[in-house]
Amino acid sequence: MSTLTATPGQTIGPFFHYALPFDGDRELVAPGTPGAVLLHGTVTDGAGAPLQDALVEIWQADPAGVVPQRTGSMRRDGHTFTGFGRSSTDITGRYTFTTLEPGSVDGGLPFFGVTVFARGLLNRLFTRAYLPLDGAEPDALLTSVGDRAGTLVVERDEHGLRFDVRLQGEGETVFLTYPGHS
Amino acid sequence: MTPQPETQAVIDAEIAATAHAYEQAGVEETQPRVDYAPYRSSLLRHPTKDPHHADPEGIELWAPCFGERDIDPLEADLTIQRGGEPQGEKMLVTGRVVDGDGRPVRRQLVEIWQANAGGRYIHKRDQHPAPLDPSFTGVGRCLTDDDGTYSFTTIKPGPYPWRNHLNAWRPAHIHFSLFGTDFTQRMITQMYFPGDPLFALDPIYQSIVDPKARERLVSTYDHDLSVPEVLMGYRWDIVLTGSHRTPLEEEDHQ
Numbered sequence: 297m298s299t300l301t302a303t304p305g306q307t308i309g310p311f312f313h314y315a316l317p318f319d320g321d322r323e324l325v326a327p328g329t330p331g332a333v334l335l336h337g338t339v340t341d342g343a344g345a346p347l348q349d350a351l352v353e354i355w356q357a358d359p360a361g362v363v364p365q366r367t368g369s370m371r372r373d374g375h376t377f378t379g380f381g382r383s384s385t386d387i388t389g390r391y392t393f394t395t396l397e398p399g400s401v402d403g404g405l406p407f408f409g410v411t412v413f414a415r416g417l418l419n420r421l422f423t424r425a426y427l428p429l430d431g432a433e434p435d436a437l438l439t440s441v442g443d444r445a446g447t448l449v450v451e452r453d454e455h456g457l458r459f460d461v462r463l464q465g466e467g468e469t470v471f472l473t474y475p476g477h478s
Numbered sequence: 479m480t481p482q483p484e485t486q487a488v489i490d491a492e493i494a495a496t497a498h499a500y501e502q503a504g505v506e507e508t509q510p511r512v513d514y515a516p517y518r519s520s521l522l523r524h525p526t527k528d529p530h531h532a533d534p535e536g537i538e539l540w541a542p543c544f545g546e547r548d549i550d551p552l553e554a555d556l557t558i559q560r561g562g563e564p565q566g567e568k569m570l571v572t573g574r575v576v577d578g579d580g581r582p583v584r585r586q587l588v589e590i591w592q593a594n595a596g597g598r599y600i601h602k603r604d605q606h607p608a609p610l611d612p613s614f615t616g617v618g619r620c621l622t623d624d625d626g627t628y629s630f631t632t633i634k635p636g637p638y639p640w641r642n643h644l645n646a647w648r649p650a651h652i653h654f655s656l657f658g659t660d661f662t663q664r665m666i667t668q669m670y671f672p673g674d675p676l677f678a679l680d681p682i683y684q685s686i687v688d689p690k691a692r693e694r695l696v697s698t699y700d701h702d703l704s705v706p707e708v709l710m711g712y713r714w715d716i717v718l719t720g721s722h723r724t725p726l727e728e729e730d731h732q
């Protein structure tokens with residue numbers, strides 16, 4: 297049980313691009329690595345317009361379902377899988393990651409933890425990008441969100457794995473709150 | 479015909495109406511509202527549905543690790559990155575990052591970015607005609623120490639104009655990006671300076687509708703941190719949300 301009140305968040309604002317991106321931020325593995333897959337998508341607003349100033353982060357297990365606890369995300373050495381990636385959106389609202397598909401952690405369905413920041417978005421948003429279920433039973437969370445569950449599952453396309461983020465309106469992504477958030 | 483930009487008075491009235499409704503409701507809020515119309519850019523960018531409750535599991539119970547390999551200790555000093563001394567009021571900002579139980583968040587990444595003393599960012603989209611400072615990038619990173627303490631040497635940023643409405647100015651602030659020990663603690667926020675006359679006028683600051691909660695973003699001037707004839711000291715502590723990992727899970731993964 298938390299005893300202290302959390303510091304409030306604020307928008308990332310429009311001017312983060314010279315501060316937060318870093319070389320290799322979106323390449324959790326080098327392109328061409330065996331098993332490498334492109335995770336990509338577009339962040340759109342309530343009018344369907346792409347966000348050119350959003351930042352998407354992912355945090356994931358490795359293919360064996362091991363939670364990485366290794367340093368080096370900001371100075372990638374080409375072989376250490378750290379599980380963390382960061383991608384600002386481009387002029388078309390698109391983000392991309394070159395990564396490996398996460399495995400199941402402790403028997404759960406495999407998913408990428410996703411955080412979204414943007415100018416105009418006053419606090420960060422959390423969501424999950426599940427790998428395609430491929431016949432697996434939905435878990436408790438997917439079941440509990442009902443007919444919006446599709447917004448939490450990536451689609452396989454010709455580029456790899458597609459996960460669009462809709463901040464508002466039709467097809468609005470399910471965003472998550474965890475115990476202790478208010 | 480382009481519409482006339484709205485005046486500060488229009489924004490003020492909306493801020494006041496929301497503040498009044500909040501007081502009447504009598505339910506404490508501690509985070510900003512994402513649906514806060516006085517900040518016009520939020521209109522199409524806030525989710526309209528309530529966030530869905532999830533119990534953190536698997537990867538969400540852990541956070542990325544950063545270390546000496548990621549950060550050069552010199553990145554914590556924003557006044558030495560370009561050789562010359564930047565213009566403005568040199569300052570130290572330091573504080574502790576703790577979780578909701580007051581435990582220090584150790585050896586974790588803190589990133590900051592800010593405008594220069596004239597209120598100008600290096601960013602190419604910054605239209606403010608104030609001069610760039612060739613000796614200042616406004617970007618810093620550090621790792622917290624074993625007590626959760628971070629520390630940056632920098633210069634005090636200036637307020638800057640923006641286009642939310644006519645004559646809109648942001649109070650001086652430093653952007654902070656923080657990680658905890660759980661993925662669920664990830665946050666980005668802004669630190670402000672005591673007594674800023676722009677607080678009441680700023681829809682981003684006022685999007686935190688609770689006055690006590692807003693004040694959590696305001697640093698305090700700490701004379702004991704000031705260094706004679708060198709710099710002024712500010713203190714700002716950060717509390718992340720609670721950690722969800724149990725001691726048992728800690729052991730399992732050791």
Ligand SMILES: [Fe+2]
Pocket residue numbers: 309311593648651653
């Ligand atoms: Fe700013």
